[in-house]
Amino acid sequence: MTGHHLITVEALFGRVRAIFENAGVRAESAEAVARTIVAGERDHCKSHGIYRIEGCLRVLAAGKVSPDAVPQLHDSGKAVIEVDAGGGFANPAFETGKAALADRARQSGLAALVIRDCLHFSALWHDVEALAEMGLASLSLCPSYAFVAPAGGKEPLLGTNPFAFGWPRPGDHPYVFDFATSVAARGEIELHRRAGTPIPEGWAVDEDGEPTTDPNAALNGAMLPFGGHKGSAISTMIELLAGAMLGEFMSREALDFMGGGNLLPRHGALIVAFDPQSFAARSGRDPLAEGEKLLTVFGAQGARLPSERRFKARQQSQTNGIALTDAEMDQLDRFERE
Ligand code: NDP
Ligand code: PYC
Numbered sequence: 001m002t003g004h005h006l007i008t009v010e011a012l013f014g015r016v017r018a019i020f021e022n023a024g025v026r027a028e029s030a031e032a033v034a035r036t037i038v039a040g041e042r043d044h045c046k047s048h049g050i051y052r053i054e055g056c057l058r059v060l061a062a063g064k065v066s067p068d069a070v071p072q073l074h075d076s077g078k079a080v081i082e083v084d085a086g087g088g089f090a091n092p093a094f095e096t097g098k099a100a101l102a103d104r105a106r107q108s109g110l111a112a113l114v115i116r117d118c119l120h121f122s123a124l125w126h127d128v129e130a131l132a133e134m135g136l137a138s139l140s141l142c143p144s145y146a147f148v149a150p151a152g153g154k155e156p157l158l159g160t161n162p163f164a165f166g167w168p169r170p171g172d173h174p175y176v177f178d179f180a181t182s183v184a185a186r187g188e189i190e191l192h193r194r195a196g197t198p199i200p201e202g203w204a205v206d207e208d209g210e211p212t213t214d215p216n217a218a219l220n221g222a223m224l225p226f227g228g229h230k231g232s233a234i235s236t237m238i239e240l241l242a243g244a245m246l247g248e249f250m251s252r253e254a255l256d257f258m259g260g261g262n263l264l265p266r267h268g269a270l271i272v273a274f275d276p277q278s279f280a281a282r283s284g285r286d287p288l289a290e291g292e293k294l295l296t297v298f299g300a301q302g303a304r305l306p307s308e309r310r311f312k313a314r315q316q317s318q319t320n321g322i323a324l325t326d327a328e329m330d331q332l333d334r335f336e337r338e
Pocket of ligand 1: 047048120121122123124125142143144160161162163176177178179180181182183184185186188304305306307308309310311
């Protein structure tokens with residue numbers, strides 16, 4: 001039985017930021033990356049929390065992410081705003097474009113933020129939650145690496161392509177869902193491999209296309225899309241909208257560019273923001289009040305809203321601190337010494 005240590009959210013943030021600064025990442029980017037990683041750990045999203053530090057440091061050491069890239073905002077005054085991440089991390093690029101995206105969505109009803117050439121390692125709920133806190137609904141999507149076989153196929157072709165949606169709620173946490181379009185995120189399979197535990201049936205096939213519960217065989221074979229042909233089609237849409245349409249890598253090209261899937265992927269990302277008040281203006285109804293009529297009745301059926309678990313975990317972490325295992329604390333110490 002391993003022991004665990006409680007660390008405050010602020011203390012963990014300071015340690016993770018320092019690790020990235022020591023690795024040569026410019027201060028603003030180190031801060032944005034650390035904020036994202038610590039938020040993942042705080043909300044008990046283990047597959048995108050401090051587990052990701054090692055992967056980020058490996059891409060930095062391989063020279064495949066630019067530590068000093070300064071995201072460049074290109075705003076022509078139209079609905080589509082662009083931020084060129086310049087081969088740096090996606091998180092500072094989103095922060096660079098967020099205010100312009102929100103302003104344009106409020107002016108025009110909707111607007112899109114295109115992030116170009118970024119190293120993407122994170123969960124997408126950060127983006128949509130931030131926009132919901134600004135009163136906006138939004139979608140966030142990006143390709144990944146081609147690890148997923150299309151429904152009916154056996155070989156990797158599509159990415160694990162995450163998809164997130166956020167909707168603002170008056171006086172409450174926003175409605176947010178965020179999931180990989182594979183049955184599970186690759187990070188989840190990697191955590192099973194690390195722990196030496198089998199993955200659930202239905203997540204993946206091995207190199208021969210046979211169903212497997214062995215995480216190593218799954219990582220060498222193909223992951224499966226969620227929901228059969230439906231998830232396969234949504235994942236394909238993400239390849240087209242956030243890859244082909246942007247002129248950025250689709251998941252197969254991202255894999256080729258990085259020379260295999262051992263390093264985190266570099267590609268583009270698309271975030272679309274909607275101002276609910278603009279859309280509803282002529283109806284005379286309040287869209288957020290209308291939304292509450294739906295969102296407040298889930299619990300009566302025993303159902304929960306997506307992100308409820310995460311918000312509860314956040315509350316717990318903020319009150320009691322974040323619990324890290326001995327191994328995780330040792331790893332943080334090691335990263336600090338490197
Ligand atoms: P999960 O299956 O863990 O969760 C998906 C969503 O469903 C969450 O919003 C979750 O809320 C919600 N949810 C889970 N169970 C229930 C339930 N019983 N009732 C209602 N809602 C529920 O996500 P994945 O493993 O698919 O993805 C994990 C993360 O990986 C995502 O954040 C995604 O962005 C990230 N990812 C990133 C990639 C990248 O390229 N950057 C690629 C692939 C994935 P809650 O959190 O509260 O449980
Ligand atoms: O968990 O599939 C994943 C993933 C890929 C890139 C970042 N997360």
